[in-house]
Amino acid sequence: MSKKGIHDSSNSYQYKALFDNSTIGLYRTTPDGKIILANQAMVNMLGYNSLEELTKRDLEKDGFEPSYPRETFKRLMSEYGFIKGIESAWKRKDGSVLHVRESARAIRDDNNEIIFYEGSVEDITDKKIIENQIQESEEKYHQLYSSMNQGLALHEINLDDTGKPVDYTFLDVNDSFTTLTSLTREMVIGKTVREVIPDIEEFWIQRYGEVVLTGNPTQFEDYSKPLDKHFYVSAYRTKLNQFAVLIENITERKKTEIYIKNLNRVLMAIRSINQLIVKETEKELLIKKACELLVQSGGYKYAFIVLVDSSKQLELFAESNLDSQFTQLIDEIRNGKFPKCYTELWDSTEKISVYNPKTHCNECAIAGFPNEDVTKFLVGKLENDDKIYGFINLAVKSDFIEPEENYKVFDEVVSDISFALHAIELREKREKAEQDLIEAKVKAEEMNRLKSNFLANMSHELRTPMAGIIGFTRIIKDNYKDEDIQELSALILQSGSRLMETLNLILDISRIEAGKMYDEYGEFDIINTTKDVIEKYRQDANEKNLFINTIFKTGSIKFVHDERLLYQSISNLISNAVKFTNTGGITIEICEEEYQDREYAIIKVNDTGIGIPESKLNLIWEEFRQASEGLNRSYEGTGLGLTVTKMFIEKMDGEITVESTIEKGSTFTIKIPIPTHTTIVQKPEPEQEAIERPYILSVEDDFGSRNLVKRILRELYNVELATNGVDALEMIKSKHYSAILMDINLGRGMNGLEVSQEIKKLPEYINTPIIALTAYAMAGDKEKFLANGCSHYISKPFNTEELVGLLGKVVDESL
Secondary structure (H helix, E strand, O other): OOHHHHHHHHHHHHHHHHHHHOOOEEEEEOOOOEEEEEOHHHHHHOOOOOHHHHHOOEOOOOOOOOOOOHHHHHHHHHHHOEEEEEEEEEEOOOOOEEEEEEEEEEEEOOOOOEEEEEEEEEEOHHHHHHHHHHHHOHHHHHHHHOOOOOEEEEEEEEEOOOOOEEEEEEEEEOHHHHHHHOOOHHHHOOOEHHHHOOOOOHHHHHHHHHHHHHOOOEEEEEEEOOOOEEEEEEEEEEEOOEEEEEEEEOHHHHHHHHHHHHHHHHHHHHHHHHHHHHHOOOHHHHHHHHHHHHHHOOOOOEEEEEEEOOOOOEEEEEEEOOOHHHHHHHHHHHOOOOOHHHHHHHOOOOOEEEEOOOOOOOOOOOOOOOOOOEEEEEEEEEEEOOEEEEEEEEEEEOOOOOHHHHHHHHHHHHHHHHHHHHHHHHHHHHHHHHHHHHHHHHHHHHHHHHHHHHHHHHHHHHHHHHHHHHHHHHHHHHHOOOHHHHHHHHHHHHHHHHHHHHHHHHHHHHHHHOOOOOOOEEEEEHHHHHHHHHHHHHHHHHHOOOEEEEEEOOOOOEEEEEHHHHHHHHHHHHHHHHHOOOOOEEEEEEEEEEOOOOEEEEEEEEEOOOOOOHHHOOHHHOOOOOOOOOOOOOOOOOOOHHHHHHHHHHHOOOEEEEEEEOOOEEEEEEEEEOOOOOOOOOOOOOOOOOOOOOEEEEEOOOHHHHHHHHHHHOOOOEEEEEOOHHHHHHHHHHOOOOEEEEOOOOOOOOOHHHHHHHHHOOHHHOOOOEEEEEOOOOOOHHHHHHOOOOOEEEEOOOOHHHHHHHHHHHHHHHO
16 A cells, blocks of 8 residues: 555544544535535534535535624634634524534645635534523523533622632532532532632633623633633623623543644644655655654654664664753663663564653663653654664653554654665665766776777887888898798798787777777678688698688679678688698688578688587687687687687678587588678779889888888888988978878877878878878777878788888879
């Protein structure tokens, strides 16, 4: 059941019990005259058969008090918010008239708008008849007063020498008077009120004296402390210095009114607490405001809440209107000493306990609590989802609502606050988890940045010397025919290529993980790409006496994507096949298949090698993992080739699978979707013109790289060298260069990008190609250089064909 439902159910139960048992008429109406609630006493008083029949009566349209206009009633309620003891004549259902005394109050919403009237009605027809008869005839008065329900007393006022009323004497009383007041005739006749009731409140004498002296009758309600009763009183002068008093014991009615008032206060406090727990997100403010609401709105004498941690240590404390007597108790709780009521509740399945401070708190720090206005202590355990958050304590006033209803309301308060504390804790845990995730994300991003910087630096530091090593080794191999030099050069090139292959694989992994693998789309033929890869490894296969066979079931398969991805994937598979095959050979099979109305290219690389154990077929796709691992691994390699291959194939929306048998070989199958048709616009071949040898400027701070570039290009171009940005800018002012080779890391001073941007500011160099020739090859480096002054990019180490080919192209285009 929802909280609203719980409140509605509780409210209905409390009002029903009150109405059913009350002997006076109770009602609730809307401002426009609709009767929405009345008890049976009210129904009977007005002569109706049922509440349903009574509620059809429209007070605005029908009216029922010929002597008391409803507009007057509404005006008084609007101005004062209540009426008290108003007497008027009402009509019953059959049209007969009854005299009533009515008290009512206006109930307002949070916007101070009246939402309904709530009141009590007493049938005083007999009293009115008696009053009229007393005024008409003394004899009739004596005949009636002894049998009437109201108490009747005749008094004589006693005046001092100045004529001031100071006492009054009992002349006569009827039986009802003795019943209502518990004062017998023998106790009062002929005696003054001060003799009968020595501690009589002065206001009784003053009011009666005013009636006698002025002759004006009066009606009022008040409480007699000595008699401990509430009375409704009508007083009027009968003769000189004498007056008559009609009394009714309205103690039960007043208790009912107080009950309704306190109950409404508590229910309003619960409503406010429900609103509080929805919007309050801090424990400290929640418990502080809850205590204030329970005292200020709910009518409790005081309230305090203690929150503790799992080890029963005080965490938070809040109070409202707390007596100084509790200072020692709170200090003990702060020091980890629980009062007996807390200890009992902690281990109990019950949520609330009720204590009488005069009998149950003798062992507590508040023993001998002196406040006579407090009759009960309510202690509640704040618990939700099997976690105890602390305790709430309320003090109940002596005139508060009935205990049974009070406990039900308190139970609801305990449940509401417990739920709120649990909700706040869940929110705090969620926010902490979110903050932890944010911090972890920031840390991961920082680690990724550090990793990227590290790889970038390592790439530069490895590629720069490797450019010189591989470049000069090729020059030596091409120019010296000595067998030893040829053999050593080949070994250097083989080792250098292996190192560059490892570096490239690591960089590919870094690019993919960073999401910075920039594709260069174009149309290519899968068959031709595969043939190029095969030729790359044919020499290696021949050296191991392995065959490389091809089965191409189609002459051409056009595909649009980044050719590098497929080239590298097939290269990795054939490289592994050659590496792990000792006898037999490798067969590459390519065909086309149709599946679910879509064409696929199927590429199979089959070898007769050592095979892969079934238990390690999934392991081979992981980074830095191999089927043979540990100190005694049988084959070299980083364990990255298949990881990169799988990433590349999936990037092309394809998939790669493997089948393998130990000592019989493995078959890797690539399956990628191919488009049904493509259109590629071919660029026209530029016309060749006879030109003189162009001038090329190489801006490079590394000695080895400078000399390598000059050696490679000296037969084709006039190559001039600059070791820093300042020299380069001076040289371009004195001569026009057809192309510029620009290293990015130039050491101290300007870097390559800054130099390139300065060059592009010169009108004669706006269209001059600037080729970034650098060891920076991390994800995004190429794009960064091309966006900041460079027109082309080659990563170190480069091969001669790559550099010569690109220069030939850009120089021809610029001429």
